[in-house]
Amino acid sequence: MRLRKPSGREKDEASIAMLAKLREQFYSSNISTVRQTAFNLSWLQEDGLDILKEGLLGDTPRRVRSAAAYGLRKMRGRMRKMAEDVLVEGLSHPDSKTAEIARNALIVIKKGKGAGRRPARPRPRPRGGNFEIKEIPDQSRQRKLPQRGRRPDDHMSQRH
Numbered sequence: 530m531r532l533r534k535p536s537g538r539e540k541d542e543a544s545i546a547m548l549a550k551l552r553e554q555f556y557s558s559n560i561s562t563v564r565q566t567a568f569n570l571s572w573l574q575e576d577g578l579d580i581l582k583e584g585l586l587g588d589t590p591r592r593v594r595s596a597a598a599y600g601l602r603k604m605r606g607r608m609r610k611m612a613e614d615v616l617v618e619g620l621s622h623p624d625s626k627t628a629e630i631a632r633n634a635l636i637v638i639k640k641g642k643g644a645g646r647r648p649a650r651p652r653p654r655p656r657g658g659n660f661e662i663k664e665i666p667d668q669s670r671q672r673k674l675p676q677r678g679r680r681p682d683d684h685m686s687q688r689h
Contacts, residue, residue, distance in 0.1 A: 544576075548573075548576055548580070551566055551569060551570060551573075551580065552580055554566040555567065555570065555580060555584060555593065555596070555597075556584075556589070556593060560592045560596070563592055563593060563596040564596045564599060566596070567581060567584070567596040567597055567599050567600030567603075568599070568600060568603055570600050571600045571601070571603040571604045571605070571612075572605075574607075574608055575608075577600070577604075577608075578601075578604065578608055578611055578612060578615070581597045581600045581601050581604075581612070581615070582597075582601075582615045583597075584596065584597030584600075585597035585598055585601065585615065585616075585619050585627065585630070585631065586615070586618065586619060586622060586627065591626060591630075594626070594627055594630050595630050598616065598619075598630045598631060598633070598634035599634070601613075601615055601616055601634060602616075602634050602637060602638055613635070613638065616631045616634050616635050616638070617631070617635070618631075619631025619634075620632055620635070
């Protein structure tokens with residue numbers, strides 16, 4: 530059975546339904562769901578940015594604001610700068626908790642860019658030419674032949 534490609538309008542309807550579902554999950558009472566949804570929204574370009582911005586700057590519970598800051602920190606590509614601008618906007622928010630969440634998120638972003646990180650130490654590489662070739666003696670020549678008149682394990686049974 531071959532699946533047909535959805536038309537442009539069906540794609541829009543599907544994406545609207547998906548965004549509605551994500552928005553519903555974003556305002557959940559379960560912090561794990563909220564945080565995972567914020568991460569998923571970080572991959573959705575403008576639509577995700579709008580929902581995360583609404584979550585950070587709107588009149589929302591603290592878990593939603595902190596998850597929104599997490600989602601904004603995780604934005605990649607061309608949305609990264611816009612997400613940072615939203616966090617900077619959050620610094621001047623009238624609610625002090627929102628400003629604190631935005632400030633902490635910006636600190637984490639700045640640390641990730643290299644501020645405060647030590648440069649990685651290069652690991653010493655083993656040199657290819659510094660090894661010694663040893664000849665392994667033949668095992669059959671190494672064994673001692675038993676002496677005449679004595680069994681090989683005789684020496685263990687004797688008392689000294």
